[in-house]
Amino acid sequence: xxxxxxxxxxxxxxxxxxxxxxxxxxxxxxxxxxxxxxxxxxxxxxxxxxxxxxxxxxxxxxxxxxxxxxxxxxxxxxxxxxxxxxxxxxxxxxxxxxxxxxxxxxxxxxxxxxxx
Amino acid sequence: xxxxxxxxxxxxxxxxxxxxxxxxxxxxxxxxxxxxxxxxxxxxxxxxxxxxxxxxxxxxxxxxxxxxxxxxxxxxxxxxxxxxxxxxxxxxxxxxxxxxxxxxxxxxxxxxx
Numbered sequence: 001x002x003x004x005x006x007x008x009x010x011x012x013x014x015x016x017x018x019x020x021x022x023x024x025x026x027x028x029x030x031x032x033x034x035x036x037x038x039x040x041x042x043x044x045x046x047x048x049x050x051x052x053x054x055x056x057x058x059x060x061x062x063x064x065x066x067x068x069x070x071x072x073x074x075x076x077x078x079x080x081x082x083x084x085x086x087x088x089x090x091x092x093x094x095x096x097x098x099x100x101x102x103x104x105x106x107x108x109x110x111x112x113x114x115x116x
Numbered sequence: 117x118x119x120x121x122x123x124x125x126x127x128x129x130x131x132x133x134x135x136x137x138x139x140x141x142x143x144x145x146x147x148x149x150x151x152x153x154x155x156x157x158x159x160x161x162x163x164x165x166x167x168x169x170x171x172x173x174x175x176x177x178x179x180x181x182x183x184x185x186x187x188x189x190x191x192x193x194x195x196x197x198x199x200x201x202x203x204x205x206x207x208x209x210x211x212x213x214x215x216x217x218x219x220x221x222x223x224x225x226x227x228x229x
Contacts, residue, residue: 004159031214043206043219055215091159097214104150105208105217107159 002026006092006108014116018080021111023092024073032075033105034060034067035091043091049075050097082115089113118143120207122220130228135179135194137223139207142188147209149190151181154204154222163205166190177201202227 005024013019025032034046047057052069060067064083069075079086089112093105123138141147148167152160164175171183177200181192190207207220 033217042221045217048215050215093160093217095214103214104162104165105160107152107161109157109159112157 002106004092004094004106004108006090006111008111009109010112010114012114012116013082015083016081017115018078019082019086019113019115021077021090021092021113023075023077023094023108025075025092025094026106027073029094029096029103029106030072031095031097032069033093033095034075034077035093036088037091037110038088046077046090079113082113084115087113087115118147118209118211118216118218120209120218120220122205122207122223124223125221126224126226128226128228129197131199132196135192135197135201135225137192137205137207137225139181139190139192139220140188141190141207141209141218143209143211147211149181149183150208150210151175151179151190151192152206152208152219153177154206156203160206163192197225197227199227199229201225 007022033048036044046059047067066078089110091110093107095105096103119142121140150165151163154160164173166173166183174180179194204222210217
């Protein structure tokens with residue numbers, strides 16, 4: 001069963017440190033989304049990619065967050081410097097868009113980030 | 117932009133009772149519609165989806181949802197709740213390009229023994 005893989009599952013870091021979260025989308029999927037989930041805000045879209053190109057990253061704080069897809073099998077989300085308010089669960093999801101149709105998103109199990 | 121409204125952030129039902137979770141969307145063009153379930157410490161899992169065709173969609177774990185264009189609704193139902201159904205449920209819509217997925221705020225389902 002194909003899955004989206006996210007690493008690490010848990011990350012505890014101190015304020016000011018750099019955090020890198022990784023995502024391996026399902027092989028063959030051409031769209032990758034990054035979401036952040038908190039109790040207060042629910043699911044927030046941070047960024048998404050199509051064929052490795054960023055289509056929208058308007059949901060990300062630009063001064064500290066960056067998202068990339070170095071290749072089709074890896075998406076990264078970096079926070080530098082991290083702040084306590086960044087504490088959340090970060091989800092990666094992938095999907096396949098072909099022509100006028102799209103598939104459902106498939107989610108990873110998330111990275112639970114705690115910034116102290 | 118589209119939006120998704122889930123009425124009721126918390127729903128409690130007795131084991132064996134009907135489950136009804138409500139979802140309304142705003143869109144001038146019928147979008148693709150999805151229901152996802154999230155168990156503790158896990159990601160979202162697809163329950164069911166509507167793209168085209170039959171408006172009553174059956175999903176996993178005995179859930180189903182009906183797309184009603186006139187009501188812009190996509191409510192999720194299950195005839196008989198099971199303890200294992202306790203989870204967070206999210207309704208989502210996407211435009212036909214797949215460029216945007218919009219999620220509701222979620223409904224937490226509690227099943228009372």
